[in-house]
Amino acid sequence: MLVPQGSVLGSRLYIVYTADLAHNANQHGINFHSFADDTQLYLHCRRDDITSAVNRLQHCITDIGCCMSANRLKLNTDETELLWIGSRYNLSVLQGCGSVLRLGSDVVEPTDHVRLLGVTLSADLTLDRHVSNNSARCFYWLRQLRRVRQSLDSKSAATLVHAFVSSSIDYCNAVLAESPKATTDKLQWVLNAAARVVTETRKYERGLTDILRYELHWLSVPQRVKFKLSTMMFRCLRHSIPRYLSDFCTPVANVAYVFTIYLFQSVF
DSSP: OOOOTTOHHHHHHHHHHTTTHHHHHHHTTOEEEEETTEEEEEOOOOGGGHHHHHHHHHHHHHHHHHHHHHTTOOOOGGGOOEEOOSOHHHHHHHTTSOOOEEETTEEEOEESEEEETTEEEETTOOOHHHHHHHHHHHHHHHHHHHHTGGGSOHHHHHHHHIIIIIHHHHTTGGGGTTOOHHHHHHHHHHHHHHHHHHHTOOTTOSOHHHIIIIISOOOOHHHHHHHHHHHHHHHHHTTOSOHHHHTTOOOGGGOSOHHHHHHHHHHO
8 A cells, every 4th residue: 555755644554564563572572662663672681691682682683574574664784783782891891702683694793882863872871972973063053154144133043043053952952861061061062152153242252151041041951951851750740741751750759768769859
């Protein structure tokens, strides 16, 4: 059955076609998560169980490939990536241990980072690469805006900054919760540069903090992260968020240990 491109039936029919993927992953004891056409398979293992974990993952992907072929879909091994996550010591032990995926005639080598829904995840779960890539992309757009700034009024410049810079900073910024100041400062530098573009302030002029707070009404990067988390928690309590997110939300009154309660209060 053919569906016109852009039709609302396209996403629904794709879900129908891929409904059995989660069942196949559960049969092999592998966690499954899917968003649109982006699917992740992940499992936890010890260093001594790497070989068995790789075999389970290979068998699972092979079964998924057969299931997709039965539904006239194709598993694209060229887009398949493998990421081992752990401490730096554990990752150094993995080198040369045969931790690759063999899918028929194709071999998937492990990589040190993957891009997942716009977020770059590193093998040691640090977000330095993601923040650096995001900052470089934002500074590129700021350089383009500086060239045409004299042809724009303040309102138009602010609109373009929100479209190309602020939206990029705020995208998935909840993953930056409790990140070190050295990480969030990179994005704060981008925000400061964007404020200078909008207000036509020179680099070394003072009073940028007051401009951000009182003139532009922009929150700092750590405050933006807290605002995103607070909004998500509010939506979880109001049940206006996808269930797979609200299931991870536990009210403080239901936490068994007092120490854990104090920990939740310190975080939020």
